[in-house]
Amino acid sequence: MGKGRVEAFTDGVVAIIITIMVLDLKVPEGEDFSALLPQWPVFLCYVLSFINVGIYWNNLHNMFHTVQRVDGRVLWANLHLLFWLSLMPVTTAFMGENHFAAVPVAVYGFDLVMCATAYSILVIALHRQHGPDTAFAKAIGRDRKGRISLAVYIAAVGLTFLDRWIGVALYVAVALIWLVPDTRFARVIEK
Amino acid sequence: MGKGRVEAFTDGVVAIIITIMVLDLKVPEGEDFSALLPQWPVFLCYVLSFINVGIYWNNLHNMFHTVQRVDGRVLWANLHLLFWLSLMPVTTAFMGENHFAAVPVAVYGFDLVMCATAYSILVIALHRQHGPDTAFAKAIGRDRKGRISLAVYIAAVGLTFLDRWIGVALYVAVALIWLVPDTRFARVIEK
Amino acid sequence: MGKGRVEAFTDGVVAIIITIMVLDLKVPEGEDFSALLPQWPVFLCYVLSFINVGIYWNNLHNMFHTVQRVDGRVLWANLHLLFWLSLMPVTTAFMGENHFAAVPVAVYGFDLVMCATAYSILVIALHRQHGPDTAFAKAIGRDRKGRISLAVYIAAVGLTFLDRWIGVALYVAVALIWLVPDTRFARVIEK
Amino acid sequence: MGKGRVEAFTDGVVAIIITIMVLDLKVPEGEDFSALLPQWPVFLCYVLSFINVGIYWNNLHNMFHTVQRVDGRVLWANLHLLFWLSLMPVTTAFMGENHFAAVPVAVYGFDLVMCATAYSILVIALHRQHGPDTAFAKAIGRDRKGRISLAVYIAAVGLTFLDRWIGVALYVAVALIWLVPDTRFARVIEK
Numbered sequence: 001m002g003k004g005r006v007e008a009f010t011d012g013v014v015a016i017i018i019t020i021m022v023l024d025l026k027v028p029e030g031e032d033f034s035a036l037l038p039q040w041p042v043f044l045c046y047v048l049s050f051i052n053v054g055i056y057w058n059n060l061h062n063m064f065h066t067v068q069r070v071d072g073r074v075l076w077a078n079l080h081l082l083f084w085l086s087l088m089p090v091t092t093a094f095m096g097e098n099h100f101a102a103v104p105v106a107v108y109g110f111d112l113v114m115c116a117t118a119y120s121i122l123v124i125a126l127h128r129q130h131g132p133d134t135a136f137a138k139a140i141g142r143d144r145k146g147r148i149s150l151a152v153y154i155a156a157v158g159l160t161f162l163d164r165w166i167g168v169a170l171y172v173a174v175a176l177i178w179l180v181p182d183t184r185f186a187r188v189i190e191k
Numbered sequence: 192m193g194k195g196r197v198e199a200f201t202d203g204v205v206a207i208i209i210t211i212m213v214l215d216l217k218v219p220e221g222e223d224f225s226a227l228l229p230q231w232p233v234f235l236c237y238v239l240s241f242i243n244v245g246i247y248w249n250n251l252h253n254m255f256h257t258v259q260r261v262d263g264r265v266l267w268a269n270l271h272l273l274f275w276l277s278l279m280p281v282t283t284a285f286m287g288e289n290h291f292a293a294v295p296v297a298v299y300g301f302d303l304v305m306c307a308t309a310y311s312i313l314v315i316a317l318h319r320q321h322g323p324d325t326a327f328a329k330a331i332g333r334d335r336k337g338r339i340s341l342a343v344y345i346a347a348v349g350l351t352f353l354d355r356w357i358g359v360a361l362y363v364a365v366a367l368i369w370l371v372p373d374t375r376f377a378r379v380i381e382k
Numbered sequence: 383m384g385k386g387r388v389e390a391f392t393d394g395v396v397a398i399i400i401t402i403m404v405l406d407l408k409v410p411e412g413e414d415f416s417a418l419l420p421q422w423p424v425f426l427c428y429v430l431s432f433i434n435v436g437i438y439w440n441n442l443h444n445m446f447h448t449v450q451r452v453d454g455r456v457l458w459a460n461l462h463l464l465f466w467l468s469l470m471p472v473t474t475a476f477m478g479e480n481h482f483a484a485v486p487v488a489v490y491g492f493d494l495v496m497c498a499t500a501y502s503i504l505v506i507a508l509h510r511q512h513g514p515d516t517a518f519a520k521a522i523g524r525d526r527k528g529r530i531s532l533a534v535y536i537a538a539v540g541l542t543f544l545d546r547w548i549g550v551a552l553y554v555a556v557a558l559i560w561l562v563p564d565t566r567f568a569r570v571i572e573k
Numbered sequence: 574m575g576k577g578r579v580e581a582f583t584d585g586v587v588a589i590i591i592t593i594m595v596l597d598l599k600v601p602e603g604e605d606f607s608a609l610l611p612q613w614p615v616f617l618c619y620v621l622s623f624i625n626v627g628i629y630w631n632n633l634h635n636m637f638h639t640v641q642r643v644d645g646r647v648l649w650a651n652l653h654l655l656f657w658l659s660l661m662p663v664t665t666a667f668m669g670e671n672h673f674a675a676v677p678v679a680v681y682g683f684d685l686v687m688c689a690t691a692y693s694i695l696v697i698a699l700h701r702q703h704g705p706d707t708a709f710a711k712a713i714g715r716d717r718k719g720r721i722s723l724a725v726y727i728a729a730v731g732l733t734f735l736d737r738w739i740g741v742a743l744y745v746a747v748a749l750i751w752l753v754p755d756t757r758f759a760r761v762i763e764k
Binding site: 196199200203204207208211214215263266267270273274277278280281284285288289292293294295298 | 389390393394396397398400401402403404405407409410413414415417418429432436439440443561
């Protein structure tokens with residue numbers, strides 16, 4: 001089965017997810033600057049989720065680039081990842097509208113955990129189809145960064161109930177690791 | 192007429208349908224776990240519909256793969272299928288928000304019946320254009336699985352008024368037949 | 383300038399328009415059949431608009447098929463058509479939610495007039511770029527059907543204030559001319 | 574890295590943004606012409622934003638046409654531009670629903686400033702990757718029009734607090750410079 005349509009469909013879904021989040025940015029009521037103030041937590045959440053979804057698209061882009069073909073298992077692993085990504089607009093709004101309260105922050109983190117898990121499953125499904133000596137296997141390596149992200153997300157969800165800002169800080173930290181891949185910080189983690 | 196743009200357009204519409212459903216997942220009001228509780232029926236419906244739409248995309252993907260060209264009749268048969276699929280977000284929300292009450296469950300089932308009917312019409316239109324000895328005709332076979340699904344859906348809508356959970360159980364059962372195509376259960380049904 | 387991306391962008395916008403209309407189908411409040419009743423005018427409008435947008439997509443599909451390249455003028459003529467098409471979800475909902483009252487029916491018709499006008503402008507822009515002896519010019523002919531549709535739409539908007547059902551009937555009639563292109567009725571009009 | 578998927582993803586996001594704005598055109602309440610009246614500022618804003626987003630799509634289309642490949646830096650510069658474009662539906666609605674009050678007009682202008690800045694950053698990132706002697710570098714030239722637009726937008730935001738209509742007029746003026754590139758006015762500015 002060709003990979004072209006899977007890529008196109010994935011691009012479509014991710015493009016919609018990343019744009020739909022803006023619908024949760026309610027039009028401010030009132031016409032002066034004070035009307036914008038209650039919007040800032042939602043806006044910050046939107047920025048964070050935009051970057052997170054952008055990272056996933058970037059990674060999927062690079063990953064499928066080295067892939068030759070997809071089977072039914074890969075297709076559903078990919079749909080599974082898209083499922084958890086498609087929940088991002090609603091978990092983002094839940095966290096933003098409640099001004100980073102503990103439970104919404106944990107729910108947002110749970111969604112990140114499930115996205116990272118689904119991503120790992122997709123990597124495994126592609127590994128199984130392509131074998132150890134292919135361009136795909138070499139490019140993805142041991143996916144250390146992916147597994148570290150997953151571990152940090154799980155820790156973050158738990159630590160949220162200690163202090164919710166630890167959770168938020170860890171979500172931002174993981175985003176930065178992927179966003180700034182050439183800095184020394186990211187390289188150290190990679191090693 | 193080339194099939195490329197029909198595939199691209201179909202992918203686009205399906206990608207939007209599958210993502211738009213999340214808009215019916217209202218952002219929970221309140222910031223503790225009890226705020227999430229009233230959302231679970233909507234969430235379960237979302238999961239079911241995500242899988243159903245995913246199955247249709249998967250099937251359309253495979254079917255158009257063996258097709259060489261499309262005529263006006265196929266194009267409208269495809270749009271007809273997309274029409275009933277595009278109603279899935281609203282029938283899903285109707286079922287979820289009413290916590291699986293009988294009429295909404297039947298309405299959801301009616302939409303599934305119409306999707307399955309539209310899919311059969313599309314298969315017939317492609318058969319008519321391609322003839323019996325083509326790759327398409329061999330791949331689709333007698334479309335037994337499609338016709339069984341349609342029959343089960345019709346029965347499910349009727350049985351909903353006896354016990355609504357029979358309807359829901361049958362919808363889930365059909366989804367599993369398509370989702371897990373390699374299990375013995377599915378093979379038995381195929382035979 | 384290549385036509386590929388213009389086609390892809392057009393497909394994307396049309397796919398979104400056709401799917402977004404469903405968002406105006408409010409989830410019925412209540413859980414029995416009587417809850418569905420107030421929805422029927424909106425539903426019928428949705429069916430009509432789905433077919434109308436489907437016809438435009440079909441025509442754009444066929445038209446761009448015979449086109450070799452596009453210039454800036456064509457690009458903006460195409461965006462102009464997409465603009466009026468993108469208003470279809472809101473004019474559709476306006477007509478449906480007011481149960482086919484005269485003014486909303488006329489507003490819907492005005493949108494159809496503008497779509498048909500924009501389509502004619504696009505045809506002219508492509509004519510100008512391609513010249514009279516190209517495949518495009520031969521395929522589109524004198525665009526009699528397009529011009530008849532435009533005339534009927536203009537008449538329909540006016541007649542709506544006499545009897546709103548005349549307007550609705552004429553909108554449906556034009557849709558049928560395009561939808562059933564092989565019937566004798568359509569052929570007679572073509573002649 | 575190939576540019577095909579970046580183009581497709583960009584087209585998808587822009588198509589969604591341009592269509593999603595219509596969701597902010599609320600269905601008028603009431604069924605006569607007076608119901609349409611309060612909608613006109615929102616409608617005018619929608620027209621302006623449709624043209625602005627159309628211009629960006631047009632420019633991205635032409636720019637990527639001369640580009641051979643993209644790196645991670647370009648990819649994120651592009652996502653950064655899409656981020657500010659994705660805020661256009663909400664800033665448009667904010668300006669329209671407040672009938673062009675000063676602060677919303679300034680906020681809309683701020684979004685335009687950020688879009689123009691992001692566009693310049695994207696141009697710089699592509700310059701850096703392609704070098705001075707490529708088709709891209711020759712086509713984009715010194716991007717005078719882009720830098721003039723940015724300067725006018727910044728001035729417009731400031732002047733809005735003097736008189737909000739100056740801001741609006743300058744937004745419209747910049748749109749016209751790009752929309753009507755063949756008029757003498759645009760040529761003079763180019764020179």
